[in-house]
Amino acid sequence: MAKQDYKKLASDIIDGVGGASNVDKVIHCITRLRFYLKDEKKADTAKVSNLPGIAGAVYNAALGQYQVVIGPAVTDVYDEVVAQLGDSVVDQAATDQAVADTQAVVEKRPTNLWGWIVYAFQLLVGTITGSMIPIIGLLAASGILKGFLTLFTFNLGWIDVKSTTYIIINAMGDSTFYFLPILVGYTAAKQLKSDPIVVAAIGGVLVHPTIAALWEAPVKGMTTLFGIPLNASFFGIPVHIPQYSFSIFPIIFAAWLARPVGNWLKKVLPLSLRSIFQPLFTLFIVTSAVLVLMGPAISLISSGLAAIINFLVTSNEAIAGLVIGAFYQCLVIFGLHWMVIPLISNDIALTGHSVLNGLVNFTMIAQGAGALAVWAKTKKTDIKSLSLAGALSGFAGVTEPAMYGINLKYGRVFWMASIGSAVGAFIAGLMKINMFGFTGSWIGFPSFFSKTNPNNIWIFVIASTITTIVSFVCVYFWGFKDSDVDQVRNVEKKNVFKDAVS
Numbered sequence: 001m002a003k004q005d006y007k008k009l010a011s012d013i014i015d016g017v018g019g020a021s022n023v024d025k026v027i028h029c030i031t032r033l034r035f036y037l038k039d040e041k042k043a044d045t046a047k048v049s050n051l052p053g054i055a056g057a058v059y060n061a062a063l064g065q066y067q068v069v070i071g072p073a074v075t076d077v078y079d080e081v082v083a084q085l086g087d088s089v090v091d092q093a094a095t096d097q098a099v100a101d102t103q104a105v106v107e108k109r110p111t112n113l114w115g116w117i118v119y120a121f122q123l124l125v126g127t128i129t130g131s132m133i134p135i136i137g138l139l140a141a142s143g144i145l146k147g148f149l150t151l152f153t154f155n156l157g158w159i160d161v162k163s164t165t166y167i168i169i170n171a172m173g174d175s176t177f178y179f180l181p182i183l184v185g186y187t188a189a190k191q192l193k194s195d196p197i198v199v200a201a202i203g204g205v206l207v208h209p210t211i212a213a214l215w216e217a218p219v220k221g222m223t224t225l226f227g228i229p230l231n232a233s234f235f236g237i238p239v240h241i242p243q244y245s246f247s248i249f250p251i252i253f254a255a256w257l258a259r260p261v262g263n264w265l266k267k268v269l270p271l272s273l274r275s276i277f278q279p280l281f282t283l284f285i286v287t288s289a290v291l292v293l294m295g296p297a298i299s300l301i302s303s304g305l306a307a308i309i310n311f312l313v314t315s316n317e318a319i320a321g322l323v324i325g326a327f328y329q330c331l332v333i334f335g336l337h338w339m340v341i342p343l344i345s346n347d348i349a350l351t352g353h354s355v356l357n358g359l360v361n362f363t364m365i366a367q368g369a370g371a372l373a374v375w376a377k378t379k380k381t382d383i384k385s386l387s388l389a390g391a392l393s394g395f396a397g398v399t400e401p402a403m404y405g406i407n408l409k410y411g412r413v414f415w416m417a418s419i420g421s422a423v424g425a426f427i428a429g430l431m432k433i434n435m436f437g438f439t440g441s442w443i444g445f446p447s448f449f450s451k452t453n454p455n456n457i458w459i460f461v462i463a464s465t466i467t468t469i470v471s472f473v474c475v476y477f478w479g480f481k482d483s484d485v486d487q488v489r490n491v492e493k494k495n496v497f498k499d500a501v502s
Contacts, residue, residue: 006073010080012051017066018042026089029098029383035066082175125408128333131188131252132404140389140401145274146173147396147443176415181206181244181251188255195262198279199255202287206244206251214241227307228299234288238298239418249334250294258286286289302336310343313356321359321429325422325467328363330401333408348438358435358448358460362424365441365464366471368394370417373475379481397441416479420471428463 014020017035021123022043024364025036029106037043040059048057055069070077110116132139149169152158159166176183185203189196205211219229223238230238244250265278276323331337340356347354371390378384383406407414434456437447448460 003013003093004079006076007084009051009053010077010084012366013048013054013068013077014084016044016048016051016057016079017068020043020085022086023089025091025094026075026078026081027095027098027099029095031069031071031074033070033074033078033081034063035068036064037066040066057483075434086459096200097450125333125411127188127191127256128248129404129409131184132248132256132400133409134187135183136178136386136401136405137389140382140393140397140405141395142173142176142451143396143398143401144389146398149173150397150439150443152244172228172425177400178245179203179207180246180248184248185251186198187254188252189258190452191449192255192259194255194258195279195282198262198282199251199258199286200285202254202258202278202290203251204249205283205287206290212243215243223298223490226300227303228296234292237292239292240299241291241303242295243298244295250290250298252353253294254286254290257289257418258282261285273426273430278358298334298336302331302340305336306340309340313359316428317355317359317432318426319429320356321362321427322422323361324356324359325362325366326418329361329367329403329414329418332399344438353434353436357438357440358433359429361435361440361460362395362428362443362463362467363421365392365401365467366417366421367399367407367414368392368415368441368479369420369471370475370479371406373472374406374413374480377476377480378485380482381487382468383482383485384394396441397439397444410480410484412479412484413475419474420467421436423465423470424463426453427466428459430461430482431459433463437473 013033013215014023017037018039019021019042022038023035024038027034027036036042043057043059045057045059048054048068053070053073055071057066057068059066110119117300123223131346149159149166149189153161153166181203182200183203185199185201186196188197214232222229223233224230225238225240228240232239232241262278262282265281266274269277309320309324312323324330328337330341331340339359343353344357344360347356349398368391370412371387371394375384378387387402387406390405393399393403405415407417433448434453435447436450437444438445442464445457446462448457450456
């Protein structure tokens with residue numbers, strides 16, 4: 001912002017917050033003007049946010065402040081606002097305190113490489129959970145529906161898996177997960193300030209039937225890279241197209257990249273061409289980056305992790321259980337588990353059972369138990385309903401509602417629950433558990449009945465009970481308290497592209 005713009009900008013801000021008569025006091029921190037308004041409902045947030053040089057505006061109910069994000073020029077704009085409103089709006093002591101508080105936040109930022117790695121990971125997890133929050137209820141409903149469908153088909157035999165009834169209800173349960181990149185693309189783009197419709201369209205590309213067909217096609221005889229089949233080419237560049245349905249990390253990367261790409265195109269394209277060519281070029285550039293860079297990168301990392309996990313399982317089942325129980329759900333967060341699933345499928349296809357799947361099972365139970373502990377401990381109604389839905393879904397074999405709605409958002413819950421899964425999977429591995437189907441968690445108990453080892457189901461029951469108890473106790477006593485809800489960062493507004501100091 002040029003100096004000559006401050007006077008007009010200050011006037012426009014005052015008008016946007018309801019006029020001079022609506023302003024009681026105004027202070028500032030190191031990035032924001034903070035208005036104490038007589039009636040915050042008179043403020044026009046959309047109008048203020050769209051002013052040139054304004055990065056955003058929000059009413060902070062906890063502080064009773066209407067905050068306008070400006071950046072380094074905040075003191076100059078503040079001076080002009082005071083000049084127009086008069087000295088009666090000044091509260092120098094409050095301004096000094098706000099500056100000191102926000103400066104303390106800045107000073108807490110990392111000062112070494114490891115600190116920045118941790119900080120970046122926190123921002124990333126915040127972005128992931130913030131992107132998932134709007135669809136958590138739908139995910140939980142879908143997970144519970146899939147759990148009942150499994151119960152009514154494979155367990156009780158009430159519904160024939162070949163019937164159209166099964167096909168229709170299965171589609172109801174699967175649709176949210178299959179089209180997850182589209183839904184998350186929209187919510188992540190809104191959070192990261194890119195175009196939600198364009199990013200949702202990119203998600204549509206990732207789950208398009210023709211793209212899915214490339215992943216599902218036979219790979220025998222294909223050129224490989226570190227064991228990864230290069231099943232497609234893009235302008236002559238050999239690439240690997242992985243499974244994108246059920247995944248979220250590639251589309252969140254797309255939402256992040258779409259913002260600078262879209263902003264750059266907005267600057268360089270003539271106004272007459274912008275409405276068509278800005279979304280066109282953004283769609284092409286960002287989708288290309290995801291397919292050429294992110295897909296193969298995730299597959300390569302997943303392949304390496306799958307090889308390590310397979311080595312552990314074949315070498316020492318108990319140690320494998322400890323490691324898988326502790327860290328497998330971390331792979332799920334970043335979509336790195338997709339190269340593990342073919343190992344499970346191959347095991348079941350060749351032998352009819354899978355030790356690996358039996359160990360993974362306890363990570364689902366643990367995350368559900370962690371959410372259940374939050375439900376038991378919290379006195380906040382909204383957290384109770386969300387955590388109970390997450391727990392039920394987790395026990396039905398779908399962990400996303402518990403993880404993204406509760407466990408990751410309040411990070412200790414996730415790690416305390418993972419302690420439970422590590423203990424449970426270790427015990428299961430020690431007792432040589434096996435699994436004879438895909439459906440896991442508590443609702444998947446029929447997958448543990450064995451014709452050759454009648455004790456296998458009891459190994460499942462014992463290890464699952466221990467997993468549930470340990471996860472519940474760890475979360476209840478050390479993983480969560482209601483004050484975490486008040487102290488946690490507002491993940492819906494976290495932004496890994498631009499982390500503005502609030």
